[in-house]
Structure formats: C-alpha cells, structure tokens
Amino acid sequence: MILRRRAGQVLRRIRPRPLPPPQDTFNAPLYTFKAFAIATAIVVSTASASVAGVMAYLDVRNTTEFAARMRTCVAQSMPILTAKIYRRPTSEDDPPGQHDSSTTFDYDAAQQRLADAFDKGGFDPWAEAAARELEAESEIERARKHTTS
DSSP states (O other): OEEEOOTTOOOEEEOOOOOOOOOOOOOHHHHHHHHHHHHHHHHHHHHHHHHHHHHHHHTOOSHHHHHHHHHHHHHHHOHHHHHHHSSOOOTTTSOTTSSOOSSSOOHHHHHHHHHHHHHHHOHHHHHHHHHHHHHHHHHHHHHHHHHHO
16 A cells, blocks of 8 residues: 655555456467468468469479370480380399398398499499399399299
8 A cells, every 4th residue: 555645635545456357368279279270271372373383383283294204205305214124134234142042131231232332333333232132122023933933
C-alpha cells in the first residue's frame, strides 16, 4: 500500500490493480499439425514444380518416355559406361582363382577385393572391380537358378 500526498489533497491510499488472469491459448497439437501441414505443402509443391519443370525441359509426357530419354542421354554422354553395362562377360574379366565356382557368392571376399582395388587406384579401378563382382554374382545366381529348376 502506497500513501501519496498531492498538492492540496489528503493522503490517499493507492492500491495496485490486479493483473487480469493470463490467457493461455497455446494449443500444442494444433500448432504441430499446422507446422506439418505447411511443411508438407511446401515439399509437395516443390516436388510437383520440379517434376513439371523436368518434364517440360525434356519434352516428355510419362515415365516410359522419360526412361527412353535417359537411356539415350546416358548412351550418348557416357559410351564407355553403356558398353560396360550391356556387354557379355569374357574369360579375361575373371582371372582364374578369383571366384570359385560354388553356388554361393562370398560377400566378405568381394568386399575385400573392392577395398583393395580402391586402395590401389581410386575410383576407376574400384568401379571396374565392382562391375566384375556384379557379373560374377549374377553368373553364380544364374547357375544356382539353373540347377534348382
């Protein structure tokens, strides 16, 4: 309680006014839903705009046309990669003793061969070793499926 004297007035008691009760209008689930809705709208609109932009740039109307366009683009811009993807394995690719002729593929040994190839020469020898490993694995899988059917 505070007593004040003003010029020509009697002492008067001044009481502080009570504050109004706080209005807690924060609704956490509502704000969470709103944040996810805004983020989802941004992601969907960005993805849709990106797809529409790529479709317009490449002049394609569906995924089949897009796949054909990408195959042509990769074949023209990376002929060495295309030749390696679509070639038949030869005996020179797989030196004797590198892969056994069992019906299972040894993933640990393949991982070690890939690590050795990367350590020796970097990415290019690693990519060639990876292609050899994929061909060896597919050959073993084909042989396994041929014997089981």
